[in-house]
Amino acid sequence: MEANRTRQIIVAGVLLLGFLVGAVSVFAFSLGKYEKVKASNGTITLPAAKLSDGKVRFYKFEDGGKEISFFAVKAPDGSIRTAFDACDACYRSKKGYEQQGDKMNCNNCNQKFAINRLGPNASGGCNPGYLPHQLNGAAISIKASDLRDGAKYF
Numbered sequence: 356m357e358a359n360r361t362r363q364i365i366v367a368g369v370l371l372l373g374f375l376v377g378a379v380s381v382f383a384f385s386l387g388k389y390e391k392v393k394a395s396n397g398t399i400t401l402p403a404a405k406l407s408d409g410k411v412r413f414y415k416f417e418d419g420g421k422e423i424s425f426f427a428v429k430a431p432d433g434s435i436r437t438a439f440d441a442c443d444a445c446y447r448s449k450k451g452y453e454q455q456g457d458k459m460n461c462n463n464c465n466q467k468f469a470i471n472r473l474g475p476n477a478s479g480g481c482n483p484g485y486l487p488h489q490l491n492g493a494a495i496s497i498k499a500s501d502l503r504d505g506a507k508y509f
Contacts (some may be wrong), residue, residue, distance in 0.1 A: 356484065357464065360441035362365040362491075371409065373420060385491055387409075388409050388413050389413045389414060389424060390413070390414050390415070391414070391416075391417070392410065392414045392415070392416055393416075393417075394416070394499040396397055396501065397498060397499050398496050398498055398499065399414075399496070399497045399498075399499060399502065400494050400495070400497075401414070401427055401494065401497070401502065402493060402494060402495075403429075403435060403492075403493050403494060403495050404493060406427055406428060406429040406435060406495075407429060408429075408430050409428070409431070409441040409453040409469055410428070410454065411426050411427070411428040411452075411459070411503055412426060412427050412428070412454075412486075413426045413440060413451075414427070416499070416502045418499070418502065418503055418506065419435065421506055421509060422509060423439070423502050423505055423506055423507070423508075423509050424439065424440035424441065424451060424509060425437060425438060425439050425486050425497075425502065426438060426440050426452065426459075426481055426497060427488075428454065428459075430457075430470040430471045430473070431438060431457050431470065431471055431505055432471050433493060434437050434471070434485065434490065435453075435470075435485040435490055435495055436464075436473040436489040437485055437487070437495070437497060438452075438473050438485060438486050439483060439484035439485075439486050439505040439508055440452055440483070441483070441498060441505070441508035441509065442481045442482055442483055442484055443478075443479050443480060443481070443484065444447035444464070444481040444507075445461055445464055446484075446508040446509075448462075448463040448508075449509075450463040451460035452483055455472050457469060457471070459473065459483055461481050465479055466481045467482070468481075468482055468483060473485070475487070484505055485507060486501060486502070487501050
């Protein structure tokens with residue numbers, strides 16, 4: 356009878372440990388999506404080299420207690436694209452986007468948008484909200500005022 360009780364305790368311990376490892380992994384992954392950035396003299400500066408692999412990078416800018424999320428990615432045509440991690444149609448869901456190859460996929464409605472086409476002419480609906488930037492040599496500059504203009508999504 357004591358062996359049976361010991362076995363139950365071991366099984367319960369293993370299950371609890373598995374649950375804790377899974378919970379910590381999920382929590383750590385969700386924290387890892389965004390890198391926090393700060394403005395200096397009204398501008399956020401990102402190193403363009405960080406985007407050379409073509410993988411999207413997600414960022415958060417805090418302004419007055421509000422976190423504004425955006426992403427930057429190097430498109431297949433070599434251009435840099437920046438956009439809010441939200442859109443006019445699905446922003447209330449607060450699910451944002453994920454990269455799927457050369458497209459950004461809305462995590463709420465599953466619509467896909469070619470990264471090459473993100474920009475000022477692809478706005479409204481479920482397109483990622485356009486975020487203007489300047490490419491100055493090795494740096495991407497985004498005005499804090501442009502980020503604040505997108506606060507309505509968050």
